[in-house]
Amino acid sequence: MSMLPTPPRPAVVLLSGGLDSTTCLAIAQHEGYEVHALSFRYGQRHTYELQRAMEIAQRAKVASHVIVDVDLAAIGHSALTDPSIAVPKAAGISEIGEEIPVTYVPARNTIFLALALGFAETLHAQEIFIGVNALDYSGYPDCRPEFIRAFEQMANLATKATIEEHHTIRINAPLIDLSKAEIIARGLALGVDYSQTLSCYDPGEGGVPCGHCDACLLRQQGFEAQGLQDPARR
Numbered sequence: 001m002s003m004l005p006t007p008p009r010p011a012v013v014l015l016s017g018g019l020d021s022t023t024c025l026a027i028a029q030h031e032g033y034e035v036h037a038l039s040f041r042y043g044q045r046h047t048y049e050l051q052r053a054m055e056i057a058q059r060a061k062v063a064s065h066v067i068v069d070v071d072l073a074a075i076g077h078s079a080l081t082d083p084s085i086a087v088p089k090a091a092g093i094s095e096i097g098e099e100i101p102v103t104y105v106p107a108r109n110t111i112f113l114a115l116a117l118g119f120a121e122t123l124h125a126q127e128i129f130i131g132v133n134a135l136d137y138s139g140y141p142d143c144r145p146e147f148i149r150a151f152e153q154m155a156n157l158a159t160k161a162t163i164e165e166h167h168t169i170r171i172n173a174p175l176i177d178l179s180k181a182e183i184i185a186r187g188l189a190l191g192v193d194y195s196q197t198l199s200c201y202d203p204g205e206g207g208v209p210c211g212h213c214d215a216c217l218l219r220q221q222g223f224e225a226q227g228l229q230d231p232a233r234r
Helices: 020-029 047-058 108-123 145-158 178-190 214-225
Strands: 007-016 034-041 064-069 127-129 170-171
Touching: 007 020, 007 108, 020 034, 020 047, 020 127, 020 178, 034 047, 034 108, 047 064, 108 127, 108 145, 145 170, 178 214
Parallel strands: 007 034, 007 127, 034 064, 127 170
Antiparallel strands: none
């Protein structure tokens, strides 16, 4: 008697349209998950990334792609949501400071993961993927392993699925201990087309990267470490 095929396991993947989240999506698909992508229109000045996220989700043939509106611009205090605060620019990596920069968006990953948790529960999914990174990052407190562990612990106390159905929610952060160069190598091995992605905090017309914000500099360093030119800059 033939066995019925095992249905694919659903997973929610936070997708910004950037290098890290696109790599994360590829990893989730490689691991056999049925990906449901989740993006946010949160008042960010770099809205071009949402167009990239939609294109990436479509090309990856994800099971679904949801864009949620969350007005983080209403609370402001970030260069990414308040146009009166300039996005810091530098000539090179050595000029990036060690303090938490003004591009930090208060509580952004906490809010995004909370909504991802709700989305996962509606899908009966037990896996959430997020492309946070604790090595090549700009000092954001919500990109650290201890934050991910704490949120996962909370998630398993917070839903009907975990209490009544005894599901276990996992917050997967497969890039958290990788350098930008290692992330790029992992993505290339999985066939990621990085020319589609946008990492810049302050892109110009048409989504052209500025080349001098923290995100652009870290991305450039990663490609250079691999002996490659960033395909998005050609």
